[in-house]
Amino acid sequence: MLVEQLISSIEQPIAFDGALLAAMLIAALCFVTASLTAAGVPGVLIPATLAAEAVAGPVAATASVSMAAVTGSLLLFLAARRWGSARFDARFGNRLESFERRFATQGIWYVIGLRLIGTPSMLVTVGSAMMPMRATTFAVATLVGSLPAIALAAVAGSIV
Numbered sequence: 001m002l003v004e005q006l007i008s009s010i011e012q013p014i015a016f017d018g019a020l021l022a023a024m025l026i027a028a029l030c031f032v033t034a035s036l037t038a039a040g041v042p043g044v045l046i047p048a049t050l051a052a053e054a055v056a057g058p059v060a061a062t063a064s065v066s067m068a069a070v071t072g073s074l075l076l077f078l079a080a081r082r083w084g085s086a087r088f089d090a091r092f093g094n095r096l097e098s099f100e101r102r103f104a105t106q107g108i109w110y111v112i113g114l115r116l117i118g119t120p121s122m123l124v125t126v127g128s129a130m131m132p133m134r135a136t137t138f139a140v141a142t143l144v145g146s147l148p149a150i151a152l153a154a155v156a157g158s159i160v
Contacts, residue, residue: 022055022056025055025056026052026055026056026060026064029048029051029052029055029064029065029068030064030065030067030068030071031068032048033045033048033065033068033069033072034068034069034071034072034075035072036072037068037069037071037072037073037075037076037121038071038072038073038075038076038079039072039076040076040121040122040125040126042120042121042122044121045065045069045121045146045149045150045153046149046153048065048068049061049062049065049150049153049154049157050153050154050157052064052065052154053153053154053157053158054157057158058151058154058155058157058158059154061150061154061157062147062150062151062154065150065154066143066146066147066150069142069143069146069150070139070142070143070146073121073125073138073139073142074135074138074139074142076122076125076126076129077125077126077128077129077135077138078129078135080125080126080129080130081129081130081135084126084129084130085129085130088130099131100131100132103131103132103133104131104132104133107128107131107132107133107137107138107141108133108137108140108141109141110128111124111128111133111138111141111142111145112141112144112145113145114145115141115142115144115145115146115149116145116148116149118149125138125142
């Protein structure tokens with residue numbers, strides 16, 4: 001008798017509120033998007049935006065995927081700076097000194113422009129990590145540069 005009660009309690013479906021389920025799906029999608037972006041996997045943002053838009057609408061999709069993109073890119077930026085800058089300095093030395101000076105003052109515009117034209121995210125992130133750029137400046141530039149493509153994908157997904 002006790003075994004039958006235990007089995008019947010397990011078989012009962014869990015009732016989720018629709019909003020709670022959507023929030024859980026968006027949180028899981030943000031985690032996966034940030035993880036894949038941090039791993040340097042290309043082409044993550046558009047499918048993630050379309051999936052998030054199908055679950056929660058264009059505004060929530062734009063906000064959540066933008067947050068995940070910045071988080072993942074920032075994690076990759078910090079990891080590349082931590083473990084790659086010594087190797088980069090040993091390889092190039094002072095040969096990029098003039099570019100590094102320009103990047104120190106105008107790096108935000110380089111990152112925004114490269115994100116807008118669709119340069120592979122890993123290339124922009126790791127390249128920026130090797131240059132004299134603050135992490136907060138990189139995060140802002142990544143947000144501004146990625147936001148138009150993410151918003152466009154969210155709106156396009158809501159139309160279809």
